[in-house]
Amino acid sequence: xxxxxxxxxxxxxxxxxxxxxxxxxxxxxxxxxxxxxxxxxxxxxxxxxxxxxxxxxxxxxxxxxxxxxxxxxxxxxxxxxxxxxxxxxxxxxxxxxxxxxxxxxxxxxxxxxxxxxxxxxxxxxxxxxxxxxxxxxxxxxxxxxxxxxxxxxxxxxxxxxxxxxxxxxxxxxxxxxxxxxxxxxxxxxxxxxxxxxxxxxxxxxxxxxxx
Numbered sequence: 666x667x668x669x670x671x672x673x674x675x676x677x678x679x680x681x682x683x684x685x686x687x688x689x690x691x692x693x694x695x696x697x698x699x700x701x702x703x704x705x706x707x708x709x710x711x712x713x714x715x716x717x718x719x720x721x722x723x724x725x726x727x728x729x730x731x732x733x734x735x736x737x738x739x740x741x742x743x744x745x746x747x748x749x750x751x752x753x754x755x756x757x758x759x760x761x762x763x764x765x766x767x768x769x770x771x772x773x774x775x776x777x778x779x780x781x782x783x784x785x786x787x788x789x790x791x792x793x794x795x796x797x798x799x800x801x802x803x804x805x806x807x808x809x810x811x812x813x814x815x816x817x818x819x820x821x822x823x824x825x826x827x828x829x830x831x832x833x834x835x836x837x838x839x840x841x842x843x844x845x846x847x848x849x850x851x852x853x854x855x856x857x858x859x860x861x862x863x864x865x866x867x868x869x870x871x872x873x874x875x876x
Contacts, residue, residue, distance in 0.1 A: 735791050750806075755873065763866050767865070771838065
């Protein structure tokens with residue numbers, strides 16, 4: 666007798682999660698193109714094929730939806746950053762880290778731009794979450810570099826600024842992709858990302874004297 670109710674509840678949950686994912690996907694594009702102030706709940710709802718009232722059942726305010734968007738962005742971004750915690754040869758670990766960060770830029774350009782716009786704007790709506798979640802990961806990664814340096818596995822380097830440089834180089838392929846497309850007179854291709862990965866890896870490995 667309970668099984669039909671369980672299946673029905675599971676379907677409702679699945680439908681809710683699917684609809685929320687559709688809303689968030691549209692919100693990411695809107696926030697990336699128009700910024701937080703320039704984006705309206707009504708426009709997101711229209712583009713997602715919903716009424717404003719229906720959307721607000723799931724996300725009662727624009728800030729709640731924006732928070733969800735940035736939560737999802739940061740979840741995935743931090744997952745890609747986890748490569749530096751892997752054991753292995755520094756060269757292999759760094760190449761995997763750069764590859765993961767560039768893959769995020771290639772696969773999730775809108776997400777990267779939303780995050781960048783929030784940070785550039787002073788992180789007024791999401792600064793606390795960034796401090797609470799990004800800073801511990803940064804400190805962990807710095808410890809990885811310091812361990813490599815202490816063991817003589819890489820040359821002495823300012824790990825903080827090297828990580829900042831890697832972030833800047835990899836994320837620029839999402840945040841500034843329109844500018845790159847304008848200069849190249851075409852959209853970036855997979856070949857461009859592959860060449861960027863090789864170039865950035867060579868620069869980083871040279872900085873830490875790893876062959």
